[in-house]
Amino acid sequence: MSGFPRAIAVASLACVAVNGSASAQTLPTPPPVRAPHAMVVSVHHEASDAGLAVLKQGGNAVDAAVAVAFALAVVYPEAGNIGGGGFMLIKPAHKRGAKKLGDGKAHFIDYREEAPAAASRDMYLDKDGNVVKGMSTQGYAASGVPGTVAGMAYAEEHYGKLGLKAAMQPAIKLARDGFVGTEEELNVWHSALLKKNAEAYRIYQRNGDFYKAGEVIKQPELAATLERIAADPNEFYHGRMADQIAEEMKSGGGTISKADLEGYSVKDRAPLVGRYHGYEITTAPPPSSGGIVLLETLNILTGYDLKKMGGDRSPQQVHLITEAFRRAFMDRSDYLGDPDFTKMPLAQMSNRKYAEAWRRTIDPVKASVSKDLVRPAGFMPEPPKQKGVTDHTETTHFSVVDADGNAVSNTYTLNFYFGSGVVVKGLGFAMNDEMDDFTSKVGVPNGFGLIQGPNNAIAPHKRPLSAMTPTVVTKRGKLRLVLGSPGGPTIISTVTNDLISVLDNGLNVQEAADAPRFHNQYLPDELQVEKRFSAATGDVLKANGYNVKRSGEFDEHNPGIWGDSELIAVDPKTGELLGGHDTRKGFGKASGY
Numbered sequence: 001m002s003g004f005p006r007a008i009a010v011a012s013l014a015c016v017a018v019n020g021s022a023s024a025q026t027l028p029t030p031p032p033v034r035a036p037h038a039m040v041v042s043v044h045h046e047a048s049d050a051g052l053a054v055l056k057q058g059g060n061a062v063d064a065a066v067a068v069a070f071a072l073a074v075v076y077p078e079a080g081n082i083g084g085g086g087f088m089l090i091k092p093a094h095k096r097g098a099k100k101l102g103d104g105k106a107h108f109i110d111y112r113e114e115a116p117a118a119a120s121r122d123m124y125l126d127k128d129g130n131v132v133k134g135m136s137t138q139g140y141a142a143s144g145v146p147g148t149v150a151g152m153a154y155a156e157e158h159y160g161k162l163g164l165k166a167a168m169q170p171a172i173k174l175a176r177d178g179f180v181g182t183e184e185e186l187n188v189w190h191s192a193l194l195k196k197n198a199e200a201y202r203i204y205q206r207n208g209d210f211y212k213a214g215e216v217i218k219q220p221e222l223a224a225t226l227e228r229i230a231a232d233p234n235e236f237y238h239g240r241m242a243d244q245i246a247e248e249m250k251s252g253g254g255t256i257s258k259a260d261l262e263g264y265s266v267k268d269r270a271p272l273v274g275r276y277h278g279y280e281i282t283t284a285p286p287p288s289s290g291g292i293v294l295l296e297t298l299n300i301l302t303g304y305d306l307k308k309m310g311g312d313r314s315p316q317q318v319h320l321i322t323e324a325f326r327r328a329f330m331d332r333s334d335y336l337g338d339p340d341f342t343k344m345p346l347a348q349m350s351n352r353k354y355a356e357a358w359r360r361t362i363d364p365v366k367a368s369v370s371k372d373l374v375r376p377a378g379f380m381p382e383p384p385k386q387k388g389v390t391d392h393t394e395t396t397h398f399s400v401v402d403a404d405g406n407a408v409s410n411t412y413t414l415n416f417y418f419g420s421g422v423v424v425k426g427l428g429f430a431m432n433d434e435m436d437d438f439t440s441k442v443g444v445p446n447g448f449g450l451i452q453g454p455n456n457a458i459a460p461h462k463r464p465l466s467a468m469t470p471t472v473v474t475k476r477g478k479l480r481l482v483l484g485s486p487g488g489p490t491i492i493s494t495v496t497n498d499l500i501s502v503l504d505n506g507l508n509v510q511e512a513a514d515a516p517r518f519h520n521q522y523l524p525d526e527l528q529v530e531k532r533f534s535a536a537t538g539d540v541l542k543a544n545g546y547n548v549k550r551s552g553e554f555d556e557h558n559p560g561i562w563g564d565s566e567l568i569a570v571d572p573k574t575g576e577l578l579g580g581h582d583t584r585k586g587f588g589k590a591s592g593y
Contacts (some may be wrong), residue, residue, distance in 0.1 A: 008211055024329055029511050031508070032508050038052070039568050039590060039591070040592070041398060041399045042566055042588070043080075044072060046252035048581075049589070051071070053401075054166070059167070060101060062101070062408060069412065073429065074438045081429065083148070083419060085413070087284055087412070088108075089284065089408065093406045094477040095477070099404050101325070102158060103112075105581050110268075112466060119435070121458050138433065139196070143419070143433060164229075168230040168262070171357075172230065175220075175226055177218065178218035190210060193416075199423040203219065203423055203428060204418070220428075236261070243258060245261060254422075267340075272292060272346070275417050281294070284471070285346075286342075304339040312507055317500075318360050318527075322518065353557040367546045369545075384455060395413035395415075396411070399466075399566050401568050410471070411486065413434070415465075416433055421433075440456065469484060469495040470484040471483050471499070479508075482567065482568040490517065497515070497517065513567050517563055528549050529562055529563050531549075531553065531560025567579070
């Protein structure tokens with residue numbers, strides 16, 4: 001697709017090693033799904049099956065990923081999207097007999113949303129300089145220029161095999177002929193946000209006559225839109241569809257113009273690469289903060305033999321992992337932003353000696369106090385005076401491995417559920433509210449308590465920093481693990497813990513996906529845990545100085561969970577693919593053949 005040129009930004013970082021394998025402390029889980037040839041794992045069974053169907057037609061991992069992404073836009077519209085953006089990590093196979101995928105190198109396709117040309121640093125402030133509540137999260141002014149269509153078209157053109165029309169057919173069929181919804185997934189469609197936009201209210205809530213479990217849900221406007229994209233994806237950015245989007249945005253006071261859509265381009269970046277116990281970790285570069293924080297965290301942890309520390313989710317492991325999170329997130333909040341606008345000390349953050357210096361500040365038992373942390377001298381530049389970034393949790397991830405061993409790890413988002421709540425008239429899809437991922441006002445805490453700073457300030461054509469962390473793990477060139485998750489800043493801790501659970505503690509991918517989660521992001525100074533996290537372990541951590549916050553603790557109806565791990569591993573003994581779908585969402589699936 002000629003409208004979306006390459007833009008390569010090379011970065012290769014080194015991590016050091018640590019040992020692996022221990023027992024699990026998780027609830028009983030079903031075994032992983034096994035398949036000898038190929039696997040797709042996503043949050044929705046229809047999307048997983050769409051990807052599998054494309055693989056069986058002879059498609060490769062990228063063809064299947066494109067199929068899944070567009071299918072999720074139909075069956076999981078609260079997060080799956082064509083009105084949002086995200087990241088696709090492509091890791092070609094390096095084995096004899098494998099058909100070459102693209103140029104044979106790993107690629108990170110950045111199709112993150114972008115601020116419109118009319119965006120400005122203070123656009124969400126009132127005349128007194130205060131943030132206008134809801135302006136960056138709801139309605140027309142909340143949207144950045146969407147990148148999903150460009151990203152999928154670019155990936156298909158450069159790395160796919162079957163072509164966009166073939167890859168999109170399952171999604172078009174799902175939109176045209178319908179899919180059967182379950183009570184669990186349709187509960188989200190009751191969102192009060194959708195009532196604020198007439199088109200959203202009509203499409204997703206039938207003007208108050210809510211869809212019920214077992215009904216067939218058809219979306220004719222979206223089907224027509226997908227058919228137009230399949231015929232010519234440039235129409236979304238340069239043709240009549242671009243006019244429709246721009247007209248809709250203007251009608252409600254939004255800032256996206258047709259010129260913004262015409263000027264959008266995909267960034268084909270080099271992934272970050274590090275090492276951990278002999279494994280090669282290929283992960284997300286900025287504008288995702290996830291990959292560098294993952295690598296810095298693992299670097300800090302390499303000085304410990306985690307497998308001898310009581311097993312998965314033991315107090316000893318949780319303590320050390322949390323202290324590594326605390327320090328890596330401190331660096332994240334100080335230094336990271338859009339790489340096209342901000343110079344970042346990525347090499348310093350991944351420096352082994354820097355990790356060793358951080359490690360010397362960790363007490364073997366007691367919790368650190370975040371506000372008292374002092375960064376080791378001599379490694380990092382002086383940080384900005386004010387700091388912090390923001391992320392939100394309504395995102396989705398999927399993983400794909402094809403019969404040749406090519407892997408795709410993809411995470412994309414609308415930001416909040418159903419994004420801005422605005423559906424473009426006649427086109428049938430929701431727009432993102434990704435402008436809220438920028439700093440609305442420097443120094444003002446966001447919803448996660450993070451202090452937002454200048455590196456992530458709003459500017460025309462800038463991309464907001466993200467925590468999305470699509471990651472692929474190999475060993476001696478052979479694929480071992482494909483992983484990722486939604487969850488705002490908890491994405492990074494979820495991916496890190498999934499990786500440690502499999503590589504260090506010996507959990508299978510289903511056990512890792514279902515294990516109780518914990519998170520620390522430096523500020524606020526608290527150890528967040530899911531409601532299913534061991535109370536006994538929490539008590540030990542409290543006694544050692546942690547401010548433990550149990551998610552949903554005072555709401556009996558709140559499950560107190562977050563994230564959605566969709567994992568694929570390769571059994572090193574048999575070569576079989578093992579799929580683990582996070583059972584926190586009951587309608588997802590690992591599909592293989």
